[in-house]
Amino acid sequence: MPARVQIREVGPRDGFQNEPERIPTDDKIRLIEDLARAGFRRLEVASFVRSDVIPQLDDAIEVLHGVDVPGDVELRVLVPNERGLQIALEHRDTFHDVVIFVSASETHNRKNVNRPVAASLAALERMAPVIKGAGLRCSATVATAFGCPFEGVVDPARVLDLASRLAEAGCDELGFGDTTGMANPVQVRSFFAEALRTLPGIELTAHFHNTRGQGLANAVAALDAGVTSFESSFGELGGCPIPPGATGNIASEDLVSMLEEMGVATGVDLDALLHAARAVQTLLGRPLTSHVLVAGPVDWSGGGARRTS
Amino acid sequence: MPARVQIREVGPRDGFQNEPERIPTDDKIRLIEDLARAGFRRLEVASFVRSDVIPQLDDAIEVLHGVDVPGDVELRVLVPNERGLQIALEHRDTFHDVVIFVSASETHNRKNVNRPVAASLAALERMAPVIKGAGLRCSATVATAFGCPFEGVVDPARVLDLASRLAEAGCDELGFGDTTGMANPVQVRSFFAEALRTLPGIELTAHFHNTRGQGLANAVAALDAGVTSFESSFGELGGCPIPPGATGNIASEDLVSMLEEMGVATGVDLDALLHAARAVQTLLGRPLTSHVLVAGPVDWSGGGARRTS
Numbered sequence: 001m002p003a004r005v006q007i008r009e010v011g012p013r014d015g016f017q018n019e020p021e022r023i024p025t026d027d028k029i030r031l032i033e034d035l036a037r038a039g040f041r042r043l044e045v046a047s048f049v050r051s052d053v054i055p056q057l058d059d060a061i062e063v064l065h066g067v068d069v070p071g072d073v074e075l076r077v078l079v080p081n082e083r084g085l086q087i088a089l090e091h092r093d094t095f096h097d098v099v100i101f102v103s104a105s106e107t108h109n110r111k112n113v114n115r116p117v118a119a120s121l122a123a124l125e126r127m128a129p130v131i132k133g134a135g136l137r138c139s140a141t142v143a144t145a146f147g148c149p150f151e152g153v154v155d156p157a158r159v160l161d162l163a164s165r166l167a168e169a170g171c172d173e174l175g176f177g178d179t180t181g182m183a184n185p186v187q188v189r190s191f192f193a194e195a196l197r198t199l200p201g202i203e204l205t206a207h208f209h210n211t212r213g214q215g216l217a218n219a220v221a222a223l224d225a226g227v228t229s230f231e232s233s234f235g236e237l238g239g240c241p242i243p244p245g246a247t248g249n250i251a252s253e254d255l256v257s258m259l260e261e262m263g264v265a266t267g268v269d270l271d272a273l274l275h276a277a278r279a280v281q282t283l284l285g286r287p288l289t290s291h292v293l294v295a296g297p298v299d300w301s302g303g304g305a306r307r308t309s
Numbered sequence: 310m311p312a313r314v315q316i317r318e319v320g321p322r323d324g325f326q327n328e329p330e331r332i333p334t335d336d337k338i339r340l341i342e343d344l345a346r347a348g349f350r351r352l353e354v355a356s357f358v359r360s361d362v363i364p365q366l367d368d369a370i371e372v373l374h375g376v377d378v379p380g381d382v383e384l385r386v387l388v389p390n391e392r393g394l395q396i397a398l399e400h401r402d403t404f405h406d407v408v409i410f411v412s413a414s415e416t417h418n419r420k421n422v423n424r425p426v427a428a429s430l431a432a433l434e435r436m437a438p439v440i441k442g443a444g445l446r447c448s449a450t451v452a453t454a455f456g457c458p459f460e461g462v463v464d465p466a467r468v469l470d471l472a473s474r475l476a477e478a479g480c481d482e483l484g485f486g487d488t489t490g491m492a493n494p495v496q497v498r499s500f501f502a503e504a505l506r507t508l509p510g511i512e513l514t515a516h517f518h519n520t521r522g523q524g525l526a527n528a529v530a531a532l533d534a535g536v537t538s539f540e541s542s543f544g545e546l547g548g549c550p551i552p553p554g555a556t557g558n559i560a561s562e563d564l565v566s567m568l569e570e571m572g573v574a575t576g577v578d579l580d581a582l583l584h585a586a587r588a589v590q591t592l593l594g595r596p597l598t599s600h601v602l603v604a605g606p607v608d609w610s611g612g613g614a615r616r617t618s
Contacts, residue, residue, distance in 0.1 A: 001495060107611075152611035182607045184570035185529050186310060210522070212607065213563035213600035214570075217526040220494050246604040254522035261493035261523075291522035295555040298491045298521060302416075302461035 004265040005228045008042035008205070009035050009252055011280070012063075013078055015237025017047065017054055018248070019284065025059040027283055029066040031276060035234060036069035038272035040252075043069070044076040044099065044231075048084035064094035076139065080113060085127050089134055097137040099175070100124050102166075104159045105148035108179070112143070121165060128169035140166040141175035141207065146191065147182030149242060156191050160198050173203040175231065178218065180242050181211020185221035192225035205229040208250050209239050215250035216258055223264070230255060235277040236290040251290030253277055257297055270297050313574040314537045317351035317514070318344050318561055320589070321372075322387055324546025326356065326363055327557070328593065334368045336592055338375040340585060344543065345378035347581035349561075352378070353385040353408065353540075357393035373403035385448065389422060394436050398443055406446040408484070409433050411475075413468045414457035417488070421452070430474060437478035449475040450484035450516065455500065456491030458551060465500050469507050482512040484540065487527065489551050490520020494530035501534035514538040517559050518548050524559035525567050532573070539564060544586040545599040560599030562586055566606055579606050 012032050016023055032045050045067065051058030060077065069075070076097040079085045088098060102120040103109035109117045124140060131138040145159045163174045176195070178188075188206070195204055206222040206229070208215045219230060232252040233239065239248020256268045274293060281288045321341050325332055341354050354376065360367030369386065378384070385406040388394045397407060411429040412418035418426045433449060440447040454468045472483045485504070497515075504513055515531040515538070517524045528539060541561040542548065548557020565577045583602060590597045 147607070147609065148611065149608075150611050152609040181604065182609075184567055186571040211600065211604045212566055213519070213525055213560065214567050216523055217529045217567065220526045220529065241604075243604065247600060251522065257521055258493055258523050258526065262495040291520065291556060295490065295520045295550075295552065298456070299458075300456065300461040300491075302457065302459050 001223060001262060001264055002228045004267070005223070005230060005259060006042060007040065007252065007255065007266050007268060008044060008076070008229070008231045009040040009234060010044040010231050010249065011035070011233040011235065011237045011252070013044040013047050013057070014239060014249060015233045015235065017056055018238045018240060019056060021284070022056065023283065025062045025066065028059070028063050031280055031283075032063070032067050033069060034276035034279060035273070036073045038276055039266070039268040041072055041267060042074050042076065044078065046095070047078040047080070048088040049078075049080050061091055064091055074137070079127070082123055082127060085130060089130075092134050092136060095136070097139055098131045099139040099141055100127050100131075101141040101143055102162060103143040103148070103179075104154045104162060105144045105151045107150035108144045108148050111150070117162075121162060124166060125169040128166065128171050132170045137173070138171045139173040139175060139205075140171045141177055143177045143179045145176035146178040146187060147180070149180045149182075156194065159191075160195060163195065163199060167199055167202050171202070173205055173229070174199065175205040175207050177207040178209050179240075181209035181214070181247070183208065183218050184214060185217045188218045188221040189225045192222050192227050196226050203229055205231060207231040210236070210247040210250045211241070216254060219250065219255060219258070234273060235280045235288040235293065237280065237288070247289065251292070253290050253292040257292045261298055310532060310571060310573055311537045313576070314532070314539060314568060315351060316349065316561065316564065316575050316577060317353060317385070317538070317540045318349040318543060319353040319540050319558065320344070320542040320544065320546045320561070322353040322356050322366070323548060323558060324542045324544065326365055327547045327549060328365060330593070331365065332592065334371045334375065337368070337372050340589055340592075341372070341376050342378060343585040343588060344582070345382045347585055348575070348577040350381055350576060351383050351385065353387065355404070356387040356389070357397040358387075358389050370400055373400055383446070388436070391432055391436060394439060398439075401443050401445060404445070406448055407440045408448040408450055409436050409440075410450040410452055411471060412452040412457070412488075413463045413471060414453045414460045416459035417453045417457050420459070426471075430471060433475060434478040437475065437480050441479045446482070447480045448482040448484060448514075449480040450486055452486045452488045454485035455487040455496060456489070458489045458491075465503065468500075469504060472504065472508055476508055476511050480511070482514055482538070483508065484514040484516050486516040487518050488549075490518035490524070490556070492517065492527050493523060494526045497527045497530040498534045501531050501536050505535050512538055514540060516540040519545070519556040519559045520550070524556075525563060528559065528564060528567070543582060544589045544597040544602065546589065546597070556598065560601070562599050562601040566601045570607055
């Protein structure tokens, strides 16, 4: 097991995006600052998508200008296309990392961004050098990397081919998303072992969903293969759960709890993270479903029983 | 990874026991038969506890005499003490396996059965030969094997010492329970690697809870260590969740789904198991929380998206 991993908290983008009720900009800013205070050094906080597509994220500029986080916290924005990148770059001093994305499966890509994979890839290959040229870090995510709800099996060779092209285009980090929670630990170990051989010297990030309860098992499988970069969402927010009511992203508090218990340092203070998760639960006005939020952290002092009784 | 594992379905005992509303005996029998039809060859179906302590299980004898399952299905009963064993043995033709138990931690054992660990162990050492003498299989479970909510850390050496004593007393199978979901995958791998060295030639069974979302990750860790026997509960029923509302036992449908996806045969038909889980959900009249029950199985044909849309 590695001594330390990086966890990127994606709730303020991937989580909030799924919320039907408007979250006030000030609350977004406060929660992002809570998450930075909990110890996350990587936060995905905004998206430059068209506001008629995702109105919830139309305050990206206000959020980016409003947050006050320590200098070593890397803020990331998502851009869906070259137009979004153009707008984002007008505010390039407010963030550090841009994530661009493509689906490994043709049908998912068309349903998600209304164009073929080849067209998305070509655009990403144009965008990556622009992002790097602006002095920013460039991440790319391959969605449906472990299976597609529309096409079923996704060939790992196709995923790695896309990833190699994005690495050649200059990306600093490549993420692989189990977009609808189809991955299993054997598949994950095998995939990341091959990915680490194929893509040496580039950071590989695992993004799992807990749709079928296997999210943390997949995270351990990725760790076993040598992955040390993960993404998760506080309060188990987001991840476009399919069907509605299912689980989407793995919960940051569940991932942090497990890793710290395993002796793998995350840099995140679990109590402070739970404070942020409780704050967003209060704000959203519904019970959130992450396990550690409900059950509390493991207490090896024997005090857990008193606390919960 | 092993080609095949054994899963014991414990819902009809460990799950039903936690239900406040009376479940009619006929419904219990029907659900047990559904579970046998799904492919489980090991079912824990009854308990010989005092009916004033757990009224829900006071129909153990009617259940045992009423169920009609294939000849290769092994039915197990739980007995808490010598008095319970005496009553159970009056019906010895109706089941195949008796499980006896002790907690590894002093405080949990006292709170659970109102006696010190040494007294429980001495009773179990008397009961095992009686069970074997009656021509029955004898299993013993060590509870709080990975941590105790009252005492915190539980020394693995103490757990293995208890297990060795129970093996010497004649037990055929030793189970280790993560009674309040404190275990993590590193701990589980290390524990079972040592247990398999210490206790050669005896079946070792892993019983995990999903209290902090790590249940399936712990199951994979146990598999990695060489464990091929697991327990779980359909519909994610039971497991005395602490605090109330938290998750208890890992769900059979989540475990079966993950293992089958990993290429590890369970002998269980997932669709038939989901049928049983939906049946108990209807009977109990509340939404159950297992992931695969909510999200449906992984569909590699690409039909999943159609089904859920």
